[in-house]
Amino acid sequence: MVPKLVVIGSGWAGFYIAEKIDARKYEVTIVSPRRTSAYTPLLASAACGVFNFYLAEDSVRSKSRKQIRFHKANVTGIDFDSKRCRCAPAFDEDDEQLPGFDLDYDILVIASGCIPNTFGTPGEEAHAVFMR
Numbered sequence: 001m002v003p004k005l006v007v008i009g010s011g012w013a014g015f016y017i018a019e020k021i022d023a024r025k026y027e028v029t030i031v032s033p034r035r036t037s038a039y040t041p042l043l044a045s046a047a048c049g050v051f052n053f054y055l056a057e058d059s060v061r062s063k064s065r066k067q068i069r070f071h072k073a074n075v076t077g078i079d080f081d082s083k084r085c086r087c088a089p090a091f092d093e094d095d096e097q098l099p100g101f102d103l104d105y106d107i108l109v110i111a112s113g114c115i116p117n118t119f120g121t122p123g124e125e126a127h128a129v130f131m132r
């Protein structure tokens, strides 16, 4: 039986690993609220209308990677002892609370990116415009 590799995040790190790893040797599952990975350097041009936004994204479920499983969900907790991720489905258009689910893993890749740090500066979160 091949080991279960769960990748949290479909950004540059998570998507690259899932794309490059030998899918015959691992059962690869990506969990991410985003079904695409963005070519971020192209986003500014896409925003200016130079080309369609679709060209600045790569689908996680593209034809060449049919063997990779994908869950459109957020990982909300990890139990490192039992090697299990708790997930919550992520569908913007659905206001109903969908039931969460668990994913077991043998190997876990945490590639959930980062968020801006306010360093506790009062008022920053409410009034600042954050840039990555």
Ligand SMILES: Cc1cc2nc3c(=O)[nH]c(=O)nc-3n(C[C@H](O)[C@H](O)[C@H](O)COP(=O)(O)OP(=O)(O)OC[C@H]3O[C@@H](n4cnc5c(N)ncnc54)[C@H](O)[C@@H]3O)c2cc1C
Pocket (backbone or CB within 6 Å): 008, 009, 010, 011, 012, 013, 014, 031, 032, 033, 034, 040, 041, 042, 043, 044, 073, 074, 075, 076, 111, 112, 113, 114, 132
């Ligand atoms: C406009 C712009 C232009 C850039 N241009 C360049 C450039 O030219 N060259 C360069 O080297 N870098 C560039 N960068 C920086 C580069 O995009 C980042 O360094 C890179 O995306 C970081 O990759 P990552 O995989 O760590 O995180 P991300 O790409 O942010 O991916 C994180 C992923 O994790 C998912 N996620 C988050 N939380 C959870 C959770 N709880 N459960 C499941 N999934 C979760 C997110 O939805 C996302 O899919 C640019 C960034 C921006 C914004």
